[in-house]
Amino acid sequence: MNKIVGTVGFAMAMAFATPAALSQTPPDVLVVGQIAEPKSLDPAAVTAVNDFRILMNVYDGLVRYQDGALEVEPSLAKSWAISGDGLTYTFELREGVTFHDGTPFDAKAVEFNFDRMLDENHPYHDTGPFPLSFFFSAIKDVEAVDADTVKFTLNAPYAPFLSNLAYPTGLIVSPEAVKKHDKDFGRSPSGTGPFKFAEWESNAKVVVTRNDDYWDGASKLQAIVFRPITDANTRVAEMLSGGIDMMVEIPPDSVAQFDGNGFALHEQAGPHVWFLILNAKEGPFADKRVRQAVNYAIDKKTLVENVLQGTAEIAAGPTPPAFAWAYNDGLQPYPYDPEKAMSLINEAGHDGAELTFYVTEGGSGMLDPVPMGAAIQADLAKVGLKVKIETYEWNTFLGKVNPGLEGKADMAEMAWMTNDPDTLPYLALRTGAWPDKKGFNSGYYSNPEVDKLLEAARKSTDQDERAKLYRKMQEIVHDDAPWAFIANWKQNAATGDHVKGFKLQPSFFLLLKDVTKG
């Protein structure tokens, strides 16, 4: 029996004695710690930022966001023209581009991509479902005029069209690869991007290798390995032990660990806003003064600095500053002023009101919702509002909040990440977006002037004109306070010091073509 013990002991000692070089990652291969296993590598079929991080390196769209901004620039399309009425967009395509499977990229391919997503009778529509296809619901028709020209006809002017094309849902896939792999295309993807798909080992890794013929210059990296590491603590441990070169979404508690000490910390505020929906239809929040009071009463600085440990910035209004071209930088966040809040509440006669507050346990972009909810509850107690918290798991939470708060709650946490300044206000602040009209205006905010501004901004194809309308909208919404504006999330990432040329983008996409290791 002692022999067995000895053998086990020896085996353990053997394993322990492995050299320290074990955890080094190979040269020219970048290993990225992701937050989850991707669902699919078919850009039309996915909705999660986690999946987008891989896709943006494998595919190109007709247009893309400029480096460090949320304005579009040419990508697979060299140029485009918009008709005066805003109904037709004609794209001139880049010539000589081929998909990773060797088939040529041309106007027919573009047509195939959008028809597959939008036309229920298309032979490959069943390779879906395509949950975000409504991004392109404005498209009436796509036509390949000649090999290098493609024309989109819209059913109504829709200004966010170009930035939706820059979104991952608009990335162009190889039609031949779709035909070949059919429903399994999401696991055998083929695009035109800087990296080619090589291997997907379930729950272990997705490997992409360099596309030597990339039209925009080949990467210096030989390959990228995306590893799903769901548990944040394990992700941190892998980063500290050198098992990965880069990690995204560092938990607030661990951010400081990666500032120096052989690591570089990257932060970038993005098109994200964290807010409280206030039920303007009934109860105390039907009174604008009480809604403003809540904005004064919440100590956003403490939330951002202590609860979120600096991983977010204070939000001033409904539009995140990342949309620099449409952002109204004249807006100031509501200052922390409990006295003012109290006097507003008294004036409205709602002193000591009891409020129901929906809090979620987690969810996309929700940051640290439970401690944030508790801190907000405490702040409101200081101004005499009795807040009762109800906490729900994310999917349940959405099922309660999206149909509207009427009869159920006075306030609810919410966060959105969008790609165009149009999206969030159009879906969540218009009168036409009340839940009964299939929108997300769960707090029933209604201001005809905001409605008019948003409709006009959506129809205009002149960016300066749109910017003016959005700035005006932000001013009104800031004053009307249909939400309590809390925070704009700063996305973060850590890289080892040996990783060079990496930069986070305000779009929250992870672009790795120009990264080097050495």
Place this chain on the structure above:
Amino acid sequence: MRGYILKRLFSIIPVLLGLTIIVFLIMTLIPGDPATAILGSYATPENVAKLNRDLGLDKSIVEQYFIWLSNMLQGDFGRSYSLNRPVLDEVLERFSATLILSGTALVLCTLWGVLIGIWTAARQYGWTDKILTFIVLIGISIPSFWLGLLLILLFAVQLRWLPASGMYAIYGGGGLLDLAKHLLLPSLTLSVVATGVIARLTRSAMLEVLRQDFIRTGRAKGVPERQILYRHAFKAALVTIIPVIGVQAGFVLGGAVYIETVFQWPGVGRMLVQAISQRDILLVQGGVVIVAACYVLFNLLADIAQSWLDPRVKT
């Protein structure tokens, strides 16, 4: 004996059927639906309805269940929409990872549990007994996910002797040694609680046997103590120990859920957790059927082993 095994094998069927019905019902009772889970913030009633239709989830629960059942009986477990691939491929791939992890853990906890049980029983109330019993108590009480994190911190982050997570090295990996390196920490963590349980029960089973007449007779005849312990007493105690190991096999399988999450082990436990949060009914069903079948089989094996060791146990 063969009749007994066949009967037990057939009794798995109603267990599995009942189980799939319960899981199906629970999945439909949890608020939220797959379309909401997929669409997230974009889950308007309109989008949800369309996506549910595309996913074939607009039928009644009963209808959905029977469609699933008849497909499954023909070997078609359906397609997971959260992973976008056939359920069976995913489950089998993941289950083999879980089997490696929990199998190793089971071997570890059986070996150590039985050894510690015998040692402590042989030296009842001695120092070895007190110290080992104390360690065993700690082992049972430590939350295993926490222990796992501490082990990662020590061996992966501080000492850099072992990888922090995963099953194989991500580049140029593969092979038995690579697997063993990745397996050591998670299997050790997973085995700790079960080791404690097995050790305690082995100890009491051994003490029970050691008090009996045939042991006293053996000692009086001058049989060496080693032989008394390992050959006579342990053999008799095995009848009690084997079912405990059978039950622990189930716990180890269940515990794999946390350990797989902490160590990023690509196993079926973590898959189930993700499938549930994604409301991926088909994947949950497929996973549960396989895990439950395996659990029932473990218990069956333990019963067979027991009846083989002790013919008094009715077969």
